[in-house]
Amino acid sequence: MGSKPWITLLALAAFTTVAQAQDKTSDIIARGEYLARAGDCTACHTAPEGRLFAGGRAMPTPFGTLYTSNITPDPETGIGKWSADDFYKTMHSGRFPDGGLIYPAMPFASYTKVTRTDSDAIFAYLRSIPPVNQKNRPHDLRFPYDNRQLILGWRTLFFREGEFKPDPTKSAEWNRGAYLVEGLGHCSMCHSPINALGGTSQSDAFKGGLIPMQNWYAPSLTSNREAGLGDWSIKDITDLLQTGVSARGVVYGPMAEVVHNSLQYLSDEDTRAMAVYLKSIAEPSPPPPPSSALPTTESSLLISLGKTVYDKSCASCHGIQGEGKPPHWPPLANNQSIEMESAVNPIRMVLNGGYPPGTKGNPMPYGMPPFAGLLSDNEVAAVVSYIRTAWGNRGTPVSAREANELRSAPLN
Amino acid sequence: MFARAAASAVVIVTLAAFDGAAAQPANQPPDTMAARVEACTPCHGNKGEGTSDVYFPRLAGKPAGYLYNQLLAFRSGRRKYPPMNYLLEFLPDPYLEAMAEYFAGEHPPLPQPAPSEVSKEVLAQGELLATSGDAGRNIPACVSCHGPGLTGMQPGIPGLLGLRAAYVSAQLGAWRYGTRTAKSPDCMQLVAGHLTEADVTAVAAWLATRPAPTNPAPVPKGTYALPFGCGSQPN
Numbered sequence A: 001m002g003s004k005p006w007i008t009l010l011a012l013a014a015f016t017t018v019a020q021a022q023d024k025t026s027d028i029i030a031r032g033e034y035l036a037r038a039g040d041c042t043a044c045h046t047a048p049e050g051r052l053f054a055g056g057r058a059m060p061t062p063f064g065t066l067y068t069s070n071i072t073p074d075p076e077t078g079i080g081k082w083s084a085d086d087f088y089k090t091m092h093s094g095r096f097p098d099g100g101l102i103y104p105a106m107p108f109a110s111y112t113k114v115t116r117t118d119s120d121a122i123f124a125y126l127r128s129i130p131p132v133n134q135k136n137r138p139h140d141l142r143f144p145y146d147n148r149q150l151i152l153g154w155r156t157l158f159f160r161e162g163e164f165k166p167d168p169t170k171s172a173e174w175n176r177g178a179y180l181v182e183g184l185g186h187c188s189m190c191h192s193p194i195n196a197l198g199g200t201s202q203s204d205a206f207k208g209g210l211i212p213m214q215n216w217y218a219p220s221l222t223s224n225r226e227a228g229l230g231d232w233s234i235k236d237i238t239d240l241l242q243t244g245v246s247a248r249g250v251v252y253g254p255m256a257e258v259v260h261n262s263l264q265y266l267s268d269e270d271t272r273a274m275a276v277y278l279k280s281i282a283e284p285s286p287p288p289p290p291s292s293a294l295p296t297t298e299s300s301l302l303i304s305l306g307k308t309v310y311d312k313s314c315a316s317c318h319g320i321q322g323e324g325k326p327p328h329w330p331p332l333a334n335n336q337s338i339e340m341e342s343a344v345n346p347i348r349m350v351l352n353g354g355y356p357p358g359t360k361g362n363p364m365p366y367g368m369p370p371f372a373g374l375l376s377d378n379e380v381a382a383v384v385s386y387i388r389t390a391w392g393n394r395g396t397p398v399s400a401r402e403a404n405e406l407r408s409a410p411l412n
Numbered sequence B: 001m002f003a004r005a006a007a008s009a010v011v012i013v014t015l016a017a018f019d020g021a022a023a024q025p026a027n028q029p030p031d032t033m034a035a036r037v038e039a040c041t042p043c044h045g046n047k048g049e050g051t052s053d054v055y056f057p058r059l060a061g062k063p064a065g066y067l068y069n070q071l072l073a074f075r076s077g078r079r080k081y082p083p084m085n086y087l088l089e090f091l092p093d094p095y096l097e098a099m100a101e102y103f104a105g106e107h108p109p110l111p112q113p114a115p116s117e118v119s120k121e122v123l124a125q126g127e128l129l130a131t132s133g134d135a136g137r138n139i140p141a142c143v144s145c146h147g148p149g150l151t152g153m154q155p156g157i158p159g160l161l162g163l164r165a166a167y168v169s170a171q172l173g174a175w176r177y178g179t180r181t182a183k184s185p186d187c188m189q190l191v192a193g194h195l196t197e198a199d200v201t202a203v204a205a206w207l208a209t210r211p212a213p214t215n216p217a218p219v220p221k222g223t224y225a226l227p228f229g230c231g232s233q234p235n
Helices: A004-038 A041-045 A084-095 A117-129 A151-157 A171-184 A234-243 A251-259 A268-280 A296-315 A345-353 A375-393 A400-406 B001-021 B038-044 B064-076 B080-089 B091-104 B120-132 B141-148 B165-177 B188-194 B195-210
Strands: A058-061 A064-067
Touching: A004 A041, A004 A117, A041 A251, A084 A117, A117 A400, A171 A268, A234 A251, A234 A268, A296 A375, A345 A375, A345 A400, A375 A400, B038 B091, B064 B080, B064 B091, B120 B195, B165 B188, B165 B195
Parallel strands: none
Antiparallel strands: A058 A064
């Protein structure tokens, strides 16, 4: 009788310990889910209408089609038999637990920077989701790219293994931003020139490039002539990353996917850290714009037609002076994505229109109408030439041929 | 007590937010669905009435459930048309629902039926299939699901009026070849699988000659029983 309270107390203590351990586990899983969002794992590892992380999504590449793998905890077809060690080594070294080489469509050149603690949290989260028994579909790559040994060459040229090393001369916030942008965020996968070998060179990191197979231009994050954010306010950058719209511009195309699947879920602190880092890597003095490739008389005729098209079809939303009604109807005056050397994105926006992503901060975005069926190649070239050169914009005119070529650009 | 005070505070803040929306600053786009769906209008018309392009369908007045199912199918890529797949890819469910409600609630007049380019015999064959079906070939009449007035039924069965023959024919072709599919049991795929190309031409041509009914609204859910199960029209 006298010992009973003790037993109760002991039981209570044991229960508390278990509860605390469970709390800790659920905290780690929640953190892992957050980090998996930051890494945008779902963009590739979940197929349209498919089960979460069961893979099978087709990834067209210049070398053939890759099919993403099942990363649910199914022991037969997923990663159910992996240990946390296996998972870390795979993320860190780009090799399967059996030593097999992973195609660099998986951004392990970025994920190598992820810390062991974060890798373990992501693994704990992936262990917690429902297992899906779905066999991985074999890749469909052309000769010679179907030979995985070729990846060794790519790795020698482009892969530097190693966790993120903080820069002690910079703030903790800057380092957090750098860690997210260079690591899980894998921004350099698109925002760097892709060379013929499908690699992004370290020295060219964040310098922009045309995304293979998608025909969207991922602008440089270091040049203020492109998407360099040097003269953006921190608020405009965080608005863009979290909601998809900002006073300076709006995300479309592949970047809409990144905001939709990943960036909108990041905390205010992490978004701000990324903004601080991105702002800091912009180059202070951009090179002068290249001169126009079109003869002057032709371009002046084009631009005069462009103003007619603009006033009729565009000014009602974007304003006579290109001022827009930000953030929903973006300004075109002083808009870097319109002025930059590659005119691919503005031409595609005119042809295909588009919606920014629906996000927590902007659940019902306004859309840009597609004009492909309403304007001729010449009118598209004219209006794009006009917006690239009007109101102090320092872009160059584009030709009807460039507009025509992008009519067949893939839309999904 | 504290909770109640906090709740009142929330109400006040919410009211203030609505107030703010009403007194909208002039330098913002109109806070309306019409402004939000402008991206749809070059192909579907300002009020979803359709355009001169015969392959772009009228949206106005179709049941919201049907329109929502199509938006979901275009977003996931199940229904393939790259310009639509691209536009909708990153839009959330509640927004797609709001878009569907918006176009379902628009009622621009139905167009005058265009003179048909097919023979009387073909039109007669189309009428027969649409109104009576062909039991011998397992083809139900269009009216048995799309309604005696062909105006559809809430929430998932579309009306078939105000559509051009080219569009209806292209869609029936897509069902036949399996490039357009819907939730299982995929009733339209079963029906279209029994149609020949000549049937498709005849039915599409006859439907396009139908005049506007006095009441073009889809009939309420459960007005009549469907001849077989349909994944898009849950019981």
